[in-house]
Amino acid sequence: MKDNLIIGRYIPGNSIMHRFDPRLKLVGLIVMMLLVFAATTVATNIIMIVAVLALVLMSGISLGVFLKGLRPMIAIIIFTVALQILFTHTGDVIWSWGFLALTTGGLTNAAYIFVRFLLIIFLSTILTLTTQPLAITDAMESLLKPVKNIIPVHEIALMLSIALRFVPTLLEEAEKIMNAQRARGVDFSEGNIVQRVKAFIPVLIPLFISAFNRAYDLATAMEARGYRGGEGRSKYRLLHWENIDTIGAIVLVILTVVMIVL
Amino acid sequence: MEIVFKNVGYTYGLGTPFAFQALRDINVTIPHGSYTAIIGHTGSGKSTITQHLNALMQPTEGQVLIGDKVISAGTKAKDLKAIRQKVGMVFQFPEGQLFEESVIKDVMFGPMNFGDSEEVARQKAEEALEDVGIDPELFERSPFELSGGQMRRVAIAGVIAMKPEVLVLDEPTAGLDPKGRIEMMTMFDELYKKQGLTIVLVTHQMEDVATYANHVIVMDGGTSVKKGTPAEVFADASWLQEHQLSLPDAADFATRLQAQAGKFLWDSADDMPLTVDALADLLMAKFDLPMADAPSNLEKGDQAIDER
Numbered sequence: 343m344k345d346n347l348i349i350g351r352y353i354p355g356n357s358i359m360h361r362f363d364p365r366l367k368l369v370g371l372i373v374m375m376l377l378v379f380a381a382t383t384v385a386t387n388i389i390m391i392v393a394v395l396a397l398v399l400m401s402g403i404s405l406g407v408f409l410k411g412l413r414p415m416i417a418i419i420i421f422t423v424a425l426q427i428l429f430t431h432t433g434d435v436i437w438s439w440g441f442l443a444l445t446t447g448g449l450t451n452a453a454y455i456f457v458r459f460l461l462i463i464f465l466s467t468i469l470t471l472t473t474q475p476l477a478i479t480d481a482m483e484s485l486l487k488p489v490k491n492i493i494p495v496h497e498i499a500l501m502l503s504i505a506l507r508f509v510p511t512l513l514e515e516a517e518k519i520m521n522a523q524r525a526r527g528v529d530f531s532e533g534n535i536v537q538r539v540k541a542f543i544p545v546l547i548p549l550f551i552s553a554f555n556r557a558y559d560l561a562t563a564m565e566a567r568g569y570r571g572g573e574g575r576s577k578y579r580l581l582h583w584e585n586i587d588t589i590g591a592i593v594l595v596i597l598t599v600v601m602i603v604l
Numbered sequence: 605m606e607i608v609f610k611n612v613g614y615t616y617g618l619g620t621p622f623a624f625q626a627l628r629d630i631n632v633t634i635p636h637g638s639y640t641a642i643i644g645h646t647g648s649g650k651s652t653i654t655q656h657l658n659a660l661m662q663p664t665e666g667q668v669l670i671g672d673k674v675i676s677a678g679t680k681a682k683d684l685k686a687i688r689q690k691v692g693m694v695f696q697f698p699e700g701q702l703f704e705e706s707v708i709k710d711v712m713f714g715p716m717n718f719g720d721s722e723e724v725a726r727q728k729a730e731e732a733l734e735d736v737g738i739d740p741e742l743f744e745r746s747p748f749e750l751s752g753g754q755m756r757r758v759a760i761a762g763v764i765a766m767k768p769e770v771l772v773l774d775e776p777t778a779g780l781d782p783k784g785r786i787e788m789m790t791m792f793d794e795l796y797k798k799q800g801l802t803i804v805l806v807t808h809q810m811e812d813v814a815t816y817a818n819h820v821i822v823m824d825g826g827t828s829v830k831k832g833t834p835a836e837v838f839a840d841a842s843w844l845q846e847h848q849l850s851l852p853d854a855a856d857f858a859t860r861l862q863a864q865a866g867k868f869l870w871d872s873a874d875d876m877p878l879t880v881d882a883l884a885d886l887l888m889a890k891f892d893l894p895m896a897d898a899p900s901n902l903e904k905g906d907q908a909i910d911e912r
Contacts, residue, residue, distance in 0.1 A: 353621070407621060515700070521660050522701040525693040526762060527717025531681055544713070547703035551748065 352474050357402030359472040363587040364481035370594055371469050377601050378461045386604050387457055393597060394461050394468075401472050411467045412460070419459045426452040475506035480579055496572030504560070512553065519548050605671040605690060605769045605802060607634040607657055613665035614652055626652040627826050630666070634770075634819070639796055639803045641813040641834075644823030645848035650774075650806045651696070653823065657772050657804060658691035659684045689718045692768030696775050698759035702747040707738065707758050710747055714766040725765075732765035733758070736791060753784045764795070770802040771795070777809070785809075789816060814838065814852040814878035822847060839873035854883040 354360075359367075374393070381387045398408060412419075432447030469478070483499035490496070520530065523544045530541050614627040627649050634640045634657075642650050655661040656668050659675045668675040670687050695701070704710035711729035712722070720728065733743065736757040742750065747758055760776070773792065777785040793816050796803050807813060813820060813834055820837040822830040824847045830837055838844070841851055841859060851859065858877045862869045869890050870876055877883040 410620075518695065519701055521655065522693070522695045522698065524660060525658055525688055525695075526701075526714040526766065527685065527688055529685065544701075544703045548700055551703075552700055 351471065353403055353407070353471050355402055355472065357400060357472065358586070359397065359401040359468060361584075361586060362472075362590055363581055363583055364473050364477040365484055365581060365583075366587045366590050366594075367469055367473055368478065368481045368485065370590070371465055373594060373598060374465050375462055377598060378458050378465075380601055382454070383604065386601055387454065389597075389601065389604070390461055391457065394464050397468050398464060401468050403471055407471070408464055408467055412463055415459070415463055419456065422459070423452045423456050426455050476503055476579070477581075479503040479506065480581060484581055494572075496575075500572075508556070512549070515552060516545060516549055519545050606636045606669075607671075607691075607770065608669040609633070609653075609656070609666070610669065611666035612656065612663045612668055614656070614661060615664045618664055625826060627656075627663075628665075630828050632821050632828050632831055634802065634804055637800060637802055638819045639817045640805070640819040640821060641817035642804065642806045642821045642823060643808070643810070643813060643849060648823040649826040650823050652826075654693070654772050654774050654804065654806055657770065658693050659687050660693070685718070689766050690768055691770045691772060692763040692766055693772045694760050694763050694774065694776055696778060697756075698763075698776075699752065699755035701759055701762075702755060705746060706744050707733070707747050707750070708743040710758060711762045711765050714762050718766060728765045728767065729761070732761040735764055735795060736761045737787075753780060756780070756788075768801070770804065772804045772806075774806045775808070776805070777807075777812070792816070810838075810850055810852040811854075811879075814855070822849070824848075834878055835874045835876065838876065838878060852878050854878060854880050858883055858886065 362370075374390075378390055381390050398405060427444065427448050428442045430448035430451050431443055431445055432451075435443055435445050436449075437444040479499045479502045482502065483495055486493070486495040486498075524530065528541050528544055530538065532538075533541070609630045609632045612627060612630040613625065615623055615625045617623045630653065642653065644650050652661065656663060656675075657670070659668070659670065659673075659679070662668075662675055662677060662679055664677055666676070670691065673683070673687055675684075675687075702710050704713060708726065708729050711732055712725040715725040715728045716722070730740075730743070733740075738754065738757055738761065742754070747755060750758065756776075763771070771792075776792070777788050780788060789812055792803060792805075795801055796816075805812065805817060817834055820830075820832060820834050821828050822837060829847060830843075838851055838855055841856075844850060850856070855876055855878050858869065869886060877886045
């Protein structure tokens, strides 16, 4: 099951996108997403599409991988686009049947929504494919530093990095337990919805128990190695702001200005 | 029940950028009633091959014949349940699969999945728990209150209770203390002899291979590089080293002794002592040693520990 999941995966590489500072990438992702929603004309949408495709090229990862990442979202995209087409009643009516109507306004709206979905999924996939999870949490911790008196930034970053670290481990464990229960005659793919949900009890309980045990072991091991919280800790992984990051930031600012002006 | 692999290959994540070929061109037979050991260094495909034995994985190339069933790339899932009952799988660290509120219910889970009534399942569970040496007092306890060793026994009982014809053990003694290890291996040996099971053991312990197995498959780089009796497989020490394996301790000691003594202690590779008992017999015969009083106050298990 994890073989088919592209979202949240990291593909090692040495492209420009890989080398950007994770702080820039994180801020860039947020800004770009806002820009995607700000794009309400044909011209601005084309600019955004070009910008995102340029980022895809810069990541050095083939477009096929990104398209594969769309697969789990296809149902949602089709559903939303269809709703937009059938229930928006603005512009000229092309065809109608009862309360359903196909209008020019509906079609353009649907097209915008479709492009937005595509761009947002692509943008977040670019971030996760080219940035190691730990770098993302480092970036978050660094960016949230100004508010560290209000919210426990270090603790949140620690929880995030531990959670990210254990996602593959827990997936592997879940698969192992599923296999073990399958070998004892559990069928995960047959029966009605109630039976299928019930079949997961023998997986969920061992998974929770192993997560508890793992948390307990990890906490003990961390304490034994002198962890006492965020106060007074030094950092092993330091983030470096290079020239290339400055250039990236400038391009981002220019793009934002252009989008606002248009 | 015989299991035959015909040109079997398996690739993880076929058709994705993460595709990895774990098995290629495997042609082996696990004969009915054999005690087969699968050995090989880490990452040689041992665990992948064991999951083919009960069709948890279906080969991406070739065929696996399990009894009279043929498993290949497109086999439908609903035909596989019958196989899972006949081929019991004990995974690494099986205690991680316990979930029921009591020991007995957890062991009954397997048989009931295969359609046994509650009474029949309970009876099978009680027999299986007795086979693995769990005290009846513990039957109604929560499995999570037990010690690690007891949990593993309960998990194994959960597999044995399904009355499989083939029992697949993936490193069943990993993480156990020496005494627990010997007890567990003895238990499997007794099951093997008493119930006429076919056993497939995946292990890194060459001692266990030499002591219990009668058929060995050596894996390296995702393919089977040698198969035969333990004597045949252990005959060539330098070949084993090439494949990152080693001789059992007794055979290693005997080989060194032979080199230092400068005389041939055995005639053909078949006679090389692989176990401590065989080594002791050889030494007594060849060096004309007087028979000492055997230490009688020790359990056989403890004795084996002292010898190591």
